[in-house]
Amino acid sequence: MDYCIETSGLYHQFRDQTVVEDVSLQVPTRSVYGFLGPNGAGKTTTLRLLTGLLRKQRGEIQLFGKELEKNRASLLQQTGTMIESPSVYAHLTAIENLQVWQSYFRCPDQRIPDVLQTVGLANTGSKKAGQFSLGMKQRLGIAIALLHQPSLLILDEPTNGLDPEGIIEIRNLLQQLNQEEGITILVSSHLLSEIEKLVSHLGIIHQGRLLFQGRLEELSQQQQKFSRLRIATNDNERAATIILQSGLSGQIEGEKIYLPIPSNEQIAQLNFQLTRAGISVYELQVNRVDLETIFIDLIHQPI
Amino acid sequence: MSTLLLPAISAEWIKRRRTFSHWMVIAGGFFIPSIICIVFLCYPDRYQSLQQSGHFWEHLIRKAWNMFSFFFLPMGVVLAVSLITQLEFRSVTWKQLQATPASYPTIFFSKLIVLLLMLLQLFLLLNFGLLIAAFLPPLFYTDLSFPWYPFPVQYLVATNLHYYLFCIPLLLLQYLISLQSRNFLIPIGTGLALVVFGMFVLSWRYAYLIPPAYTALYYIRSGQEQGLLKNLYLFSWIYSIIFLCSGYLLFVWKKDKS
Ligand SMILES: Nc1ncnc2c1ncn2[C@@H]1O[C@H](COP(=O)(O)OP(=O)(O)OP(=O)(O)O)[C@@H](O)[C@H]1O
Numbered sequence: 001m002d003y004c005i006e007t008s009g010l011y012h013q014f015r016d017q018t019v020v021e022d023v024s025l026q027v028p029t030r031s032v033y034g035f036l037g038p039n040g041a042g043k044t045t046t047l048r049l050l051t052g053l054l055r056k057q058r059g060e061i062q063l064f065g066k067e068l069e070k071n072r073a074s075l076l077q078q079t080g081t082m083i084e085s086p087s088v089y090a091h092l093t094a095i096e097n098l099q100v101w102q103s104y105f106r107c108p109d110q111r112i113p114d115v116l117q118t119v120g121l122a123n124t125g126s127k128k129a130g131q132f133s134l135g136m137k138q139r140l141g142i143a144i145a146l147l148h149q150p151s152l153l154i155l156d157e158p159t160n161g162l163d164p165e166g167i168i169e170i171r172n173l174l175q176q177l178n179q180e181e182g183i184t185i186l187v188s189s190h191l192l193s194e195i196e197k198l199v200s201h202l203g204i205i206h207q208g209r210l211l212f213q214g215r216l217e218e219l220s221q222q223q224q225k226f227s228r229l230r231i232a233t234n235d236n237e238r239a240a241t242i243i244l245q246s247g248l249s250g251q252i253e254g255e256k257i258y259l260p261i262p263s264n265e266q267i268a269q270l271n272f273q274l275t276r277a278g279i280s281v282y283e284l285q286v287n288r289v290d291l292e293t294i295f296i297d298l299i300h301q302p303i
Numbered sequence: 304m305s306t307l308l309l310p311a312i313s314a315e316w317i318k319r320r321r322t323f324s325h326w327m328v329i330a331g332g333f334f335i336p337s338i339i340c341i342v343f344l345c346y347p348d349r350y351q352s353l354q355q356s357g358h359f360w361e362h363l364i365r366k367a368w369n370m371f372s373f374f375f376l377p378m379g380v381v382l383a384v385s386l387i388t389q390l391e392f393r394s395v396t397w398k399q400l401q402a403t404p405a406s407y408p409t410i411f412f413s414k415l416i417v418l419l420l421m422l423l424q425l426f427l428l429l430n431f432g433l434l435i436a437a438f439l440p441p442l443f444y445t446d447l448s449f450p451w452y453p454f455p456v457q458y459l460v461a462t463n464l465h466y467y468l469f470c471i472p473l474l475l476l477q478y479l480i481s482l483q484s485r486n487f488l489i490p491i492g493t494g495l496a497l498v499v500f501g502m503f504v505l506s507w508r509y510a511y512l513i514p515p516a517y518t519a520l521y522y523i524r525s526g527q528e529q530g531l532l533k534n535l536y537l538f539s540w541i542y543s544i545i546f547l548c549s550g551y552l553l554f555v556w557k558k559d560k561s
């Protein structure tokens with residue numbers, strides 16, 4: 001597999017607080033990688049390490065297969081970033097802001113109107129960025145990240161402060177950049193539902209540790225695993241025996257019996273068998289777990 | 304560093320647009336010439352006596368630096384350096400800047416060069432302003448004659464060069480301090496304290512050890528004590544090298560660049 005970003009054993013500590021611990025990210029080239037975690041999980045810290053903003057304490061970081069520290073300039077030339085909040089000079093207009101970054105990346109003049117068009121800021125004229133709304137600043141931040149046509153985008157909560165329409169717009173834009181131009185995108189968020197439609201891969205971080213990493217489908221398969229049939233009867237012990245006898249696996253947790261979801265026929269059959277044995281079935285319910293719940297479950301597992 | 308230095312300087316020059324420090328340079332450059340001009344217009348006899356002294360330009364230039372060197376110049380340096388550096392903290396742009404291909408030396412020196420260019424701009428405006436102040440009064444008073452005296456180019460250049468040189472240690476010290484602190488009050492407070500301290504030690508024998516006093520010291524004692532001038536040169540260089548190196552190393556060694 002070809003990884004655009006690969007870290008191993010990444011570790012970071014602020015004073016005595018370990019914020020990133022043994023994080024080994026693998027972001028495949030041309031993927032959209034969702035980096036998910038609750039507040040304070042260590043997302044921004046990891047992204048700051050990836051862009052060289054924080055000095056690495058332990059571990060390895062490779063971008064495009066090259067070590068970050070030794071190839072900083074050439075790797076950053078290919079990387080567009082927006083970390084934590086948009087970086088905007090309040091006293092300059094959108095165009096002047098982009099001119100500043102244009103100098104550092106040495107890209108053609110035409111890129112400025114192009115990216116402004118892309119993020120929907122083409123008509124801000126002489127308005128200073130300080131007078132922009134939160135969403136407009138966010139868009140300008142995205143424009144800055146896109147300016148030099150990077151092949152890797154690292155975006156920290158890019159839809160922060162955008163209205164629902166803006167969120168969809170940016171999501172579509174990122175999707176388009178990924179599909180049409182093959183740009184690899186690493187995007188962080190604390191809401192799975194927000195990026196579920198966008199990402200192909202997912203990494204879930206909590207308290208500095210990577211709890212899950214893989215394709216979105218793999219998480220969906222876990223979804224099957226977590227989804228269960230719940231049964232409540234007047235005699236759970238006997239019911240459990242019957243369930244086991246009929247070839248299914250179940251277990252009693254508290255007042256209920258839980259088993260992996262069988263087929264519809266099996267459920268009907270089971271109900272019939274229990275009733276025939278004189279057991280009163282109070283409840284027979286399929287609990288489907290959505291991805292968000294798996295996410296919440298994952299981060300609530302004791303580490 | 305080399306290939307991106309010029310683009311980085313042009314980026315810094317764009318950032319400086321419309322900032323308070325930019326206006327300060329312009330206003331600061333014309334401030335003293337305007338005062339001198341107003342005095343001449345209100346008291347034309349002073350203008351006349353300056354002409355009669357036989358050293359019109361020399362005296363005019365010295366008059367300007369009298370006011371400038373003690374407080375306005377060091378304070379202007381402190382303010383401009385702090386404001387320009389603070390711009391990145393206030394806009395939270397360090398993280399974007401440090402994630403560009405520009406190397407740490409490029410970032411450090413492009414900002415410094417722009418500060419030195421702004422200082423140069425200030426000096427040029429001051430001299431230009433003085434020229435206007437010298438030629439304006441005869442336009443208002445017909446009995447005054449235009450100052451068509453031989454222009455002491457060498458004196459002018461030497462004066463400007465000395466003051467420029469003697470500003471640099473303070474500028475570098477202030478740059479060092481400003482780069483370290485997110486909190487604007489720290490560089491401004493320290494800088495102000497330095498300038499005031501510099502004014503207090505002017506009569507001290509070892510005042511040449513205190514960089515913020517250099518411009519005033521040069522004004523008071525220039526031409527009188529060769530020993531002092533030598534010390535000023537020597538210590539300007541020593542301090543400049545110390546502040547430049549330590550400022551650079553502190554900047555590069557920062558663990559958190561954002
Ligand atoms: N400069 C710093 N000094 C000390 N502690 C820090 C610093 N930056 C971050 N931390 C701590 O590191 C932990 C992780 O912070 P981080 O910003 O990486 O979280 P995050 O996952 O980005 O959260 P959010 O979703 O809220 O943005 C937090 O506990 C935070 O307090």
Ligand SMILES: [Mg+2]
Binds near residue numbers: 043044045084156
């Ligand atoms: Mg964050």
